[in-house]
Amino acid sequence: xxxxxxxxxxxxxxxxxxxxxxxxxxxxxxxxxxxxxxxxxxxxxxxxxxxxxxxxxxxxxxxxxxxxxxxxxxxxxxxxxxxxxxxxxxxxxxxxxxxxxxxxxxxxxxxxxxxxxxxxxxxxxxxxxxxxxxxxxxxxxxxxxxxxxxxxxxxxxxxxxxxxxxxxxxxxxxxxxxxxxxxxxxxxxxxxxxxxxxxxxxxxxx
Amino acid sequence: xxxxxxxxxxxxxxxxxxxxxxxxxxxxxxxxxxxxxxxxxxxxxxxxxxxxxxxxxxxxxxxxxxxxxxxxxxxxxxxxxxxxxxxxxxxxxxxxxxxxxxxxxxxxxxxxxxxxxxxxxxxxxxxxxxxxxxxxxxxxxxxxxxxxxxxxxxxxxxxxxxxx
Numbered sequence: 001x002x003x004x005x006x007x008x009x010x011x012x013x014x015x016x017x018x019x020x021x022x023x024x025x026x027x028x029x030x031x032x033x034x035x036x037x038x039x040x041x042x043x044x045x046x047x048x049x050x051x052x053x054x055x056x057x058x059x060x061x062x063x064x065x066x067x068x069x070x071x072x073x074x075x076x077x078x079x080x081x082x083x084x085x086x087x088x089x090x091x092x093x094x095x096x097x098x099x100x101x102x103x104x105x106x107x108x109x110x111x112x113x114x115x116x117x118x119x120x121x122x123x124x125x126x127x128x129x130x131x132x133x134x135x136x137x138x139x140x141x142x143x144x145x146x147x148x149x150x151x152x153x154x155x156x157x158x159x160x161x162x163x164x165x166x167x168x169x170x171x172x173x174x175x176x177x178x179x180x181x182x183x184x185x186x187x188x189x190x191x192x193x194x195x196x197x198x199x200x201x202x203x204x205x206x
Numbered sequence: 207x208x209x210x211x212x213x214x215x216x217x218x219x220x221x222x223x224x225x226x227x228x229x230x231x232x233x234x235x236x237x238x239x240x241x242x243x244x245x246x247x248x249x250x251x252x253x254x255x256x257x258x259x260x261x262x263x264x265x266x267x268x269x270x271x272x273x274x275x276x277x278x279x280x281x282x283x284x285x286x287x288x289x290x291x292x293x294x295x296x297x298x299x300x301x302x303x304x305x306x307x308x309x310x311x312x313x314x315x316x317x318x319x320x321x322x323x324x325x326x327x328x329x330x331x332x333x334x335x336x337x338x339x340x341x342x343x344x345x346x347x348x349x350x351x352x353x354x355x356x357x358x359x360x361x362x363x364x365x366x367x368x369x370x
Binding site for chain 2: 008009012013015016017019020021022023024026027028029030033034036037038
């Protein structure tokens with residue numbers, strides 16, 4: 001490469017650096033990129049969950065139909081414990097005691113609440129303490145209150161109220177207030193309303 | 207470093223990078239947002255990278271190159287634009303005042319990206335090669351081709367200016 005050519009290349013390279021710097025400097029400040037990216041990613045994740053949730057529900061329906069067909073073809077009645085309906089299987093679970101509910105629990109199913117898997121700032125976990133108090137988070141707000149359990153799983157609770165910050169709040173408080181009876185085994189906690197219907201099911205959080 | 211911290215510190219740099227490679231401010235913001243969204247979704251992996259910012263820039267560059275490969279990227283709108291209602295674009299000034307910026311628009315997307323990474327981001331050819339998933343020799347060849355094309359375009363512009 002001749003000296004003139006080399007000078008031309010160097011001039012071009014300097015020119016490019018200056019041009020890129022000027023172009024970059026002309027870019028106006030973009031507002032709240034972090035917030036927009038976070039919201040965008042969470043919306044995309046929500047759509048993925050919705051799609052996988054729908055697929056899972058379809059699989060569950062097919063499995064239930066298959067199971068009922070299989071059950072009806074057998075002459076002997078199936079024991080209640082093998083029935084796939086969760087309310088029935090858990091209704092026969094042992095009544096909860098203060099000892100068995102102590103610890104942290106995460107919601108698995110809440111009657112009438114479909115947004116359990118929505119991404120939230122905090123884990124929507126509830127913790128029952130041995131001293132008769134409970135604490136937790138609805139995903140956005142801290143919750144607390146007291147509870148008591150009778151010998152046959154009779155359940156009553158009070159809430160200390162909460163500060164409402166907008167998100168898909170997991171309604172733990174509503175579950176506890178609607179519950180009159182509670183059953184539990186080592187890993188599951190099931191809440192029942194006064195009419196015997198299942199209100200919610202929780203699993204032990206690790 | 208947490209995601210919000212990273213996005214606040216480096217987000218604007220990503221928009222600038224997007225603008226230098228695409229020459230379009232709206233697209234630059236979209237690219238920055240796409241890169242940040244993808245980084246947010248796998249933030250733990252990004253954090254573990256030797257250079258998280260390089261990792262996010264790689265996402266942005268690859269998103270842009272994928273975008274340019276789509277047919278819709280080069281399709282021009284058929285309807286007439288209402289020039290009274292168009293949004294002012296910050297790129298207009300630099301386009302009007304800088305013949306080199308105009309000449310960059312004649313390069314292929316990959317050629318322009320290589321020049322931006324080399325002369326704006328000051329990355330060496332090995333890092334550029336790693337970022338684009340090509341060999342360092344390909345980076346040198348692409349840069350050389352792009353520089354030659356720019357020299358030629360500038361020379362023809364100067365001849366045109368002298369004639370007019």
